[in-house]
Amino acid sequence: MSVLRPLDKLPGLNTATILLVGTDDVLLQQLAGSMLKEDCASELKVHLAKSLPLPSNVNRPRIDLIVFVVNLHSQHSLRNVEESLHHVDASFFLGKVSFLATGAGQESHCSVHRNTVVKLAHTYRSPLLFCDLEVEGFRTTMAQRLVRMLQICAGHVPGVSALNLLSLLRSTENPSLEDL
Amino acid sequence: MDSYNAPESTPRQNATSRLKDYFIGATPLQKRLESVRKQTSFVPTPPRRKLPQCSQLQEDVDPQKVAFLLHKQWTLYSLTPLYKFSYTNFKEYSKLLSAFIAAEKQKGLAVEVGDDFNIKVIFSTLLEMKGTQRDPEAFLVQILTKSQLPSEHREGKVLWTGWFCCIFGDSLLETVSEDFTCLPLFLANGAETNTAIIGTWFQKTFDCYFRPLAINAFNLSWLAAMWTACKMDRYMATTEFLWSVPCSPQSLDISYAIHPEDAKALWDSVHKTPGEVTQEEVDLFMDCLYSHFHRHFKIHLSATRLVRVSTSVASAHTDGKIKILCHKYLIGVLAYLTELAIFQIE
Numbered sequence: 418m419s420v421l422r423p424l425d426k427l428p429g430l431n432t433a434t435i436l437l438v439g440t441d442d443v444l445l446q447q448l449a450g451s452m453l454k455e456d457c458a459s460e461l462k463v464h465l466a467k468s469l470p471l472p473s474n475v476n477r478p479r480i481d482l483i484v485f486v487v488n489l490h491s492q493h494s495l496r497n498v499e500e501s502l503h504h505v506d507a508s509f510f511l512g513k514v515s516f517l518a519t520g521a522g523q524e525s526h527c528s529v530h531r532n533t534v535v536k537l538a539h540t541y542r543s544p545l546l547f548c549d550l551e552v553e554g555f556r557t558t559m560a561q562r563l564v565r566m567l568q569i570c571a572g573h574v575p576g577v578s579a580l581n582l583l584s585l586l587r588s589t590e591n592p593s594l595e596d597l
Numbered sequence: 598m599d600s601y602n603a604p605e606s607t608p609r610q611n612a613t614s615r616l617k618d619y620f621i622g623a624t625p626l627q628k629r630l631e632s633v634r635k636q637t638s639f640v641p642t643p644p645r646r647k648l649p650q651c652s653q654l655q656e657d658v659d660p661q662k663v664a665f666l667l668h669k670q671w672t673l674y675s676l677t678p679l680y681k682f683s684y685t686n687f688k689e690y691s692k693l694l695s696a697f698i699a700a701e702k703q704k705g706l707a708v709e710v711g712d713d714f715n716i717k718v719i720f721s722t723l724l725e726m727k728g729t730q731r732d733p734e735a736f737l738v739q740i741l742t743k744s745q746l747p748s749e750h751r752e753g754k755v756l757w758t759g760w761f762c763c764i765f766g767d768s769l770l771e772t773v774s775e776d777f778t779c780l781p782l783f784l785a786n787g788a789e790t791n792t793a794i795i796g797t798w799f800q801k802t803f804d805c806y807f808r809p810l811a812i813n814a815f816n817l818s819w820l821a822a823m824w825t826a827c828k829m830d831r832y833m834a835t836t837e838f839l840w841s842v843p844c845s846p847q848s849l850d851i852s853y854a855i856h857p858e859d860a861k862a863l864w865d866s867v868h869k870t871p872g873e874v875t876q877e878e879v880d881l882f883m884d885c886l887y888s889h890f891h892r893h894f895k896i897h898l899s900a901t902r903l904v905r906v907s908t909s910v911a912s913a914h915t916d917g918k919i920k921i922l923c924h925k926y927l928i929g930v931l932a933y934l935t936e937l938a939i940f941q942i943e
Contacts, residue, residue: 493900525915526902528814
């Protein structure tokens with residue numbers, strides 16, 4: 418079965434691997450570039466994928482964090498992410514999956530409502546980040562955040578685990594979402 | 598995980614109920630602040646809401662009176678509430694606005710109010726252009742050329758038309774005080790320079806603010822679904838969609854035309870609950886169109902941007918241009934646009 422499982426491989430020494438899944442190649446490449454520029458004590462590996470399942474013939478390290486990138490300008494990217502989610506094992510969603518929505522800044526180009534993505538992230542109990550990946554400054558900040566999250570998910574930060582981080586990131590300010 | 602939230606929610610609920618008590622005896626400004634604060638913590642415009650079907654919004658609009666509103670391309674603007682606007686001062690407003698326009702056109706020469714100009718401005722009310730009784734009356738501003746010969750009392754040619762209306766604007770009406778008139782939707786037809794001049798005069802006189810109203814792809818797909826759902830006796834135009842594909846050096850445009858009866862048949866097969874339109878139905882309707890196109894052309898239309906929707910009821914462009922073709926559903930179309938305008942103001 419080509420389902421991604423969090424613990425089916427041994428971790429590499431001082432290595433942290435992130436998988437970015439999304440239809441916009443250009444944005445993912447730029448984000449990957451920004452992340453690799455960050456100063457990090459661990460060795461970073463960034464894998465990009467258009468969709469899941471990943472081809473099984475490639476030898477790849479254990480994946481510590483999956484980020485699903487949804488472009489609010491395109492329904493296609495949302496559908497793609499929704500289908501890829503089926504190929505991820507349930508135990509991944511204990512803090513090792515995150516959603517990233519891009520394109521919210523240009524309201525006139527949006528064809529996906531913000532609420533749809535919020536509901537998706539809520540269904541999968543994972544944090545949702547908003548960032549306009551096309552703007553360099555925002556992208557750099559988001560890259561810093563993701564590198565930090567990745568280090569925690571790979572277990573390189575003593576005292577904080579992915580599950581701890583998940584409970585910290587759960588937003589407590591939207592009581593209405595519990596009714597959705 | 599969910600059980601941990603229970604003890605946290607009780608102190609939050611107490612806080613919001615205390616806040617509500619505080620605001621019962623509040624001034625309109627405080628009520629407005631409270632509603633704005635509520636909006637920031639709750640997700641605005643949830644797409645899961647259900648809208649009434651267009652047929653329910655058919656008012657008994659006299660087709661003769663509104664005939665001049667149809668078949669014209671209107672540019673949309675959202676307008677903040679007007680301060681100290683009065684429906685009885687139309688003659689005065691006409692005179693002031695004529696003088697202002699003449700002054701702008703002559704650029705800085707001294708002009709007296711009441712002089713003879715080549716143009717004439719008329720303010721008039723549009724009766725029956727409202728959703729509920731609470732909505733303020735819609736009014737119309739027209740710039741006409743004046744005939745040079747005073748003996749001929751012929752109406753001049755209309756150079757520019759603009760009208761202000763508010764259809765089902767309850768969410769905005771609740772939050773403003775008595776001095777303000779809420780007419781959030783402004784539609785203009787005519788030269789852009791005239792629109793700019795009129796806009797400047799209104800902004801100076803009534804302390805309001807105009808903003809162009811853009812309709813994004815999400816709202817265009819809602820409009821497409823609602824207009825396809827409308828029952829029509831005869832279809833005057835094909836249902837047409839236009840998508841813009843961003844690519845260099847010039848963007849590509851993809852146009853997709855469907856026979857209106859086929860579109861209606863598709864909608865009927867998707868539509869489940871009578872009298873309501875839900876987000877799932879709109880998504881399914883658009884997905885059917887996308888998958889049909891993909892099967893034939895292997896192009897994912899869902900990755901492009903919907904730019905224009907044209908049906909027998911009305912046609913809308915993402916830049917905020919609209920043309921209404923059917924008088925039966927005029928109020929319904931305006932109600933949705935008013936909602937978009939209110940959302941943009943807030």
